[in-house]
Amino acid sequence: MRSSAARLVRDSSIAFLALLFFALLPGSARAANCGAGTLVTVVAHLDDDLLFVDPAISERLDAGWCITTVHLIGGANGADFAYVQTRERASRLAYARMAGVPDEWIETNIPIAGKLVHQMVLKAKPQVRLLELRLPGGAVRGGRVPLGLLWEQHATLSTYPMNADGSVRVQYDRAALSATLKAILAEASQIYTLNPDTVPFLEHPDHIYAARITRHVAQTLNKSVPIEYHITYPTGDWPANVPAAEVQRKRDIVASYFSVDGHEFAHVFGEFQWDGNWVARRYAFADRSDHRIADFQSRPIQLFNAATSRCLTAVGSDRTPTLAACTGSSAQQWRWDPLTVYPGNTRNAALVSVATSQCIAERDGYLTSETCDQWDIAQRWTPWDFGLVYTPLRHCLGENDGKLTVRGCTQLTTRYRWATTQHTQATDLRLATAMFGDIDGTGEQAAVYVQRQHDGPGFNVYAASLVKASRPALWYANIVPFDPRAMAPSCANDKLCFDSARFLLGDFDGDGKADLMVITARRGGTAFWLLRSTGDHFEAPRLWFQTGSAFKPELTQQYVAADFSGTGRVGVLIAQKRTDSGLDLWIASSTGSSGSAPKLMAQAKNLRQNANLLPVQVPGSRASLVALDSADGRLALTQIANDGTRMSIGERKLLLASFLPDFVKVTVGAVHGNTSNTLILLTPHLEETNEDAAIDIATLDTADATGVPVHAATLHGTSWSDVFPAFVRDKRNAELVLYRRTDATLGDFYFTGGAPALTRYPVGDGFALGAAQGLGELPGLFSETVRIDRLAQ
Template sequence: MRSSVTRLVRGSSIAFLVLFLFALCAGPARAADCGAGTLITVVAHLDDDLLFVDPAINERLDAGWCVTTVHLIGGANGADFAYVQTRERASRLAYARMAGVPDEWAESNIPLAGKLVHQMVLKAKPQVRLLELRLPGGGVRGGRVPLGLLWEQRATLFTYPMNGDGTGRVKYDRDSLSATLRAILAQASQIYTLNPDTVPFIEHPDHIFAARITRHVAQTLGKSVPIVYHVTYPTGGWPANLAPAEVQRKRDIVASYFSIDGSESSHVFGEFQWDGNWVARRYAFADYTGRRVADFQAHPMQLFNAAASRCVTSAGAGAAPTLAACDGSAAQQWRWEPLSVYPGNTRNAALVSVATSQCIAERDGYLVSETCDQWDTAQRWTPWDFGLVYTPQRHCLGESGGKLTMRGCTSLTTRFRWAARQQAQANDLRLATAMYGDITGTGDEAAVYVQRQHDGPGFNVYAASLTKAAPPVLWYASAVPFDPRATAPSCTADSLCFDSARFVLGDFDGDGKQDLMVITARQGGTAFWLLRSTGERFDVPRLWLQTTSAFKPELTQQYVAADFAATRRAGVLIAQKRSDSGLDLWVAASQGTTGLAPKLVAQARTLQRNADFLPLQTMGSRVSLVAVESVDGRLALTPIRNNGARMTIGERRPLPARFVPGFVKTTIGAVHGKGSDTLILLSPHLDEANDDAMIDIATLDMDSPASVPVESATLHGMAWSDVFPAFVRDQRGAALVLYRRADATLGDFYFTGGAPALSRYPYASGDGFALGAAQELGELPGLFSETVRVDRLAQ
């Protein structure tokens, strides 16, 4: 067999036929039915498809399609052949889990356009096929990029061996690689690949060249086929956009892969390292192969700094760029233009202003806008993966005191992370952290927060004191085991898993202690699991209410716990998307340890589906609501009055333009102690004359329909993106509490640094909103990002 392979590589037509017949005989016993369609996915590395393209592959497989995934690269940069085989073993396990069948494959080398390609077909589900070209890989952060050399420099490459004994290397040049890929793509009903329209090292060079080659070859097929391009590295800092069930399933698949390629999966079940961040996201743009386009197209972008909540802004020719409040103007639009460099050179792009068409240079330690010259080393930047940006003199671009700064690239904090868009995870208002309530029945409020577990999809629930700096106490642990070789999902109908659950706190049994409610999808409807407070811990979950299929978590914008019926027992408001427009409001009232079927209390057709509902206590009434909405680029409030039987939607009123949607965090509380609530709004302070990071606080009296927000206080020395506010009132008095991220040094592959921390600002009753000095309650163990969760469907 070895000699046949050798002769085939040398061009023997007889051996070619023999090997082709052998490949047919070695295949699965039954042929795949591809009548529904054939999806062909072409990526660089053996985890790109799982991290960046899925669950799109999964969806096609579930719909009965055949799915063929092509991995161009074997192993990684400089890896030996053993690592290539390790990654292929990991990929087989992941796809078997995706298909829900045993990890048993038929492997063979098949000839395509005169070249050997390693084929793996899933025996129990032959619709699943993996094709391995085993080309050498390039460096993620500079260095030789073989695929780029082949494509741009007409280099010749040899693959890793095609045979397990280390023989059978295949020789490729640009033409032969194109021919092989064309033979694969010829049967495609749809093509998926990565992002061709970016520059190294925003995304891995191998990702970019794999996508450019795929697009180029697909345009030569002579037919128009849908083709979808997937953004890779930058999505880790963008808002999660996959449904909870998809995220949970995808984490299983990716964790199965990394149980072999890395031998541990802790980062996959978290959002503290990039592999974990990518799991909850899929960002893509679509086209057709019949539309001829160049191999690279530059797209405008922003450079958004989350710590400052500002965008890099052109100040015109001859001037240094600045940081300014994001306004979407052309002055804040930029392009990374590729320069004529050897593939793998780190100084590979010019930073070009869309407004002026000028390049940003670094001269004598300062930035300046000037006429572009691609040969000028002062204009050669390194657009870095994982959010860092290297200047031409190898400094790191960052923010300090609301202004651009450059410094050495060690011991960096998140002030040196950049996003290519203003809509980033840092201003995703769907996110929530701590809940607050008297869980002990002693009159003292506590912060209750949920933290991911890293050995599986479960979570821990902690309670942290608001009276003193003390270690948090574990009140409940939901351990969900993960088996990398399982074919069934880790999260069953009765499992409580972090990504697929939502959480509210309320006194549901009326005993004076706040309980935890965990809400999950179950039996086609929604399950409400009550974890009663014993005063020292949360008890085991008990099914409080199981709804019909009329109520699904994927249709529910938000859940709110409050005493809507004035029974001293909290019920749950369900804000569910209508089929036409707006939302329907339902309330599931409490009978104590069980809940009543949801009752429709309002048809809110005019409410925006992005509404954020806050429970509102007004004098002499039951708990009502206020909806904070984003409408036509303005932030608006809609009061919702509760009379016990129905809720009435009031008149919407816009807030002043200085309250920008996406940059206002809200909380509510009895600020003046008069029995009615005040709305509290936190915005980033964007006064460019001030060098200190600040947060502006405004208050709005909800008793008076004619009231306007009043600027009431300013917090110094912290970033708006790092804080989640709440207003509490207990036997120690009233206070503004911030659950926040303590800034910390970044790791190479970490999206964010820092531990969670609590700060309490005592409030002194009066006509204003006077806050005392912060009482620092200390940092909490673990990572801040592991205690952040999605609470609403839309923002």
Template sequence: MRLSATRFVRDSFTALLALLALLLLAVLPAAARAADCSPGTLITVVAHLDDDLLFVDPAISERLDAGWCITTVHLIGGANGADFAYVQTRERASRLAYARMAGVRDDWLESTIAIAGKLVHQMVLKDKPQVRLLEFRLPGGGVRGGREPLGLLWEQHATLSTYPMNADGSARVKYDRDSLSATLQAILAPASEIFTLNPDTVPFIEHPDHIYAARITRHVAQTLGKSVPIEYHVTYPTGGWPGNLPAAEVQRKRDIVASYFSIDGGESSHVFGEFQWDGNWIARRYAFADRSDRRAADFQSRPVQLFNAAASRCLSSAGAGHAPTLAACDGSAAQQWRWEPLTVYPGNTRNAALVSVLTSQCIAERDGYLVSETCDQWDMAQRWTPWDFGLVYTPQRHCLGENAGELVMRGCTSLTTRFRWAATQRMQANDPRLATAMYGDLAGSGEQAAVYVQRQPHGPGFNVYAVALAKASRPALWYASAVPFDPRALSPSCANDKLCFDSARFLLGDFDGDGKADLMVVTARQAGTAFWLLRSTGARFEAPRLWLQTSSAFKPELTQQYVAADFTGTGRAGVLIAQKRADSGLDLWVASSAGSSGSAPALWAQARNLRQNANFVPLKMAGSRASLVAVENVDGRLALTPIANDGARLTLGERKPLPPRFSPDFVKVTAGATQGKDSHALILLTPHLDGSNGDAMIDIATMNPHDATSTPIQAATLSGMSWSDVFPAFVRENGHAALVLYRRVDATLGDFYFTGGSAALSRYAVTEDFALGAAQELGELPGLFSETVRIDRLAR
């Protein structure tokens, strides 16, 4: 059929327009095209330009990976008192970090746009326009007190002037409470989900800017007229809490945050460690969820504990008229406290009352002593400064701490970790998943050595050191896994079989049967698990060789624990893989050793009734197959389950709960041949809490794990040490037995250091009835203790 001339011209013109549109779309930058936000829109509101990266991510990355549009709002420009150049520096750092998060070039469209009649600086990622940053550029407050502009705006109805909106220093914007709320309301309107910081705390536990940013966001979200999920993120205190992010997410987050600090500050070394707070925050994300249509006050007081890790004790009320004390943590109302905000000008220190939940009384400081009394918010003797980074300042500006198990106050210079406090007793110091040194005969000579893995400071790699236990000596570097960090790289630092500290787990055993202990590094690879063997030459570890690559049925993120031991009686160590089941419990697989390689894992037991938090302790009988004992947290009680081994399968015995004094959060377990090479016992270390001897810090008990009637027997006590600072092992060499402690040496704290001190080794000769000899100090080790502590298991 022939087309009419008119219709032919019309259709040709339409086709030409479509072609021109396609050509125009091809040459337009991606950011000029409309972003598809149909999967969802996440809007994150924080104070400073690193808050979102340190405290909220990887939740932002997860939404971006799922195809969401993400808008991050930074209310504060720069930092307290900074000039405009520093504001621009931090924004440049934020752009680089988000480009790395998105996996695209650091190329942005910047503009100043009007929102609800106010100018806001906007940055849109060209190659991924779903990513948008909005900068209010308001002045910030001080982390330790002083003028608090955001607080003045919110509580005193002050008017604030922003930093310039234009690069030439022009276009400052004025905000009051109403206009800031209106602008933020327009930004939040399309949100499918809202993230912000923690509104329900007091300065200076968290930065005042963090708190006010969160309160403003909550208040505005409640005016949206719809129900939107909103999550509030705890900030500073999380640095002392257990790491709770999966290894792969920690590794990715370190790359993103390190990219940021390569510009803001010009170096990233603190990001790759956990000796400074920035590094600690990376492995953690703690948040509580709500919805925007639930009405809530600006501040909701939440009870906290005040836990001292050095003493493993909690601050406890002794009743009206009495000073508080340190006591064993029992969760009672006497150990619940509230930081109640006082009527003060925003930014002032001495801004909170310490109130006992049990008595509703306040703790005052009078004539250098603490006392519980009726609250009076105008009484200066009741005005405390709850400090960021764990220090607590009394009304007379002393620091609260612990000495020999007792509560003390002293001047706030040259403090040690005995003056650090946490708002919960569940913290990094008593995280049972942590491990430090491994022990074995590296040279095949019958002499034991300690092997420890240390983070490298300028990237995600690690160094492996070995030190003999026979006498004090300097550690030797046995292997270095150098992984360079490029802040502008688009690919992950730890891709392509690179071995990195956060994404690896480590084992020590004689895997090839030559009599020398080798190092095994376990990583995720090719959708499964890779086991890398680093053979011992007697003087160093060789370069990694792939010992076993599993199928996708085995993933590190599903494996509660890896255990190295001779499970087959061949003289070669294999690997137990304790993998979480989908229904309940664990499956126990064994990858046996063929020498230079490992066999495919074989299922040796379906342990449905074991808790997924089990810690498997190998019992290595000389010349025979290793058995196991599972140490579990069962409804708040520590329980033991013996596991027998016939060389082809594992058989679980009857679970046995230990006496209540063995709290799961306060027991460190090791095992060893305490009464001859074929007589293994469990060794339990607990903090000494009965108060009878303030200098005795650690109790040691032993028990027979194979005897159903056995109970722990008090065997020894260590004086002058903090339980939270030691990791025990039992070794036997050349007929002699010893308890070895890898421990932290207490040291003066810096302002931003979570854990001071070096690592050190102490050795105690042990008799057959477990009497301890005098401490043999094997010397301090190079580097920081915190850089050698690693997570060994998934669940606690």
């Protein structure tokens, strides 16, 4: 004891002298100019800030702010001190990359409110500071949660060592931790933290307690500071909401981190499992520090089942809840209410209906709604962090044959995955997958899809036959190496990367073969890169056209490839968001070997900026457009005619109320020969049924101004969330082609997955569908071939 005390006095003295030294040292953290503001981010683990909060941190740093990031936890649950040091080394590398400077830091232990804290200051940019409290961590899915014990059970915690030689540990109780954190937050102009208003294990217990402690302490500052709370795990299958350029930068930062922590960064470049899921997402809710509220606020959620596109619905007392079409009604609002349990225990929450205030219990393997009793074991659920929901009897909640079901939690598919909102990847209508065209000039259509590369930001382009089941051919490999220690962005200098590119397919040079167009930001404008088809592969990219600064990808709702000139050469329509309302429609025509300057064809002020534009064309004519958008909760259609010199915007036509805008996937084609085009509308079959997942198909003749969608077919055994439709006509016949996700068995950490596959349905008169013809699974993962095609939906 005397030896430890002597070391503590010695190291405190050294820390004080070091602090004094750095205060006088030019370029130190104390010399940093924080006049623009100081952001203080408080998270649990050393990757939480990078995965869930950034790019908000990067944005403040770019704006000249000082940034202080506080990591409460050292290492992870049960980790040794060496792993704590590894994670800190990883965090230093990531923040150096974020700042664009060498990975060189000044490290010291500094006293804050009487406790030593490990401080790391970036030498070349001293406004970047990391503070490590090095508290022990808890388990993600049940087990001891030290931070919860400190906060709720008045425990005293001992930190990991403060010195590299393993000496000097610091003791924290609730009062000491509050005092230390208050001293750190006192300098904040803005506070970021995680989500306090949820329950384990929907999110990590350490995440929740870090956020609750931060909110509680912030309320004692006696000043009003904006504070934002970031949702963590559940966002992994929500729609991506980080702009493309920022996603690309964030992947670099996060991959640099994991090149040290785990020595494996490949998973970061995907959207299939854990860390990669969160790179393109940042979801937060805002408040102020002077808003005094309790440590926990119950927030209603939905429980959305992607396989059926339905929501869990309460139907009354003593009755089993069911799955029903999502309406947003109170019967589909739920709360996870925390139960009185020792921190870290499973079966820690009640599933409560907002409409009835009753709890869902499991008795003899069946679910029922009844009066809540927090001590009744039959009402104790375990929310799960990656989409699974464990019932009180340790079954898993899911769907089978269109009905709500519970079963054992092994060999589960996505039918047993739940989201806390219906706005998920499964309902993100901005997404696209395969493109279709005659790439070899034979008159037969092929599917072309872009696959993320697994070890960097590049992509591979595959072509798959629609004639027979055969292994797709690799038509182009776009390799972009990743260097975890580089300071420059991976995708600089005209490198083409998956996240920051959009893709089109069409015969741009008029030689009878469809080419690939890749569209990226470049030199303040937009670059169009043409990859010409040779008949058996795509050539290396060459610049087809470069716009000025008036055209930027981040302002372009959509790019559309079609023969708008009637010359046999495909051009590009640029649907640019207006500053007031609506869209400006520009066309960059093809001269054969390159593109021409965009020409303004229409100022569509009354068109919604989230419009989906589809080309309609009959042979020998100029392509026109049909636009689908939403108005007052209804799906609306607008005809856009093209006479070669201008485009004329028709009247908006509302479709039947049964076509919910969030649940319609659409394609278009010449179903009835070459004289007109037909919209093909796919919606999930939402009526309660005893059969498996199904899709309803309706058709609408775009030439019929008074027409209404007509039900044409129902596809059984296929989930709407898993398919992307296309109508294809070639020299042989017409087909409805579905690029789809196979229903894969998923592991604990997977939100989505499965292999991509192609299925075709021959189309006869009156849109009579022939038998499904499977063309087999395709190389790669389905989720790695899904990309954002439009900015808004």
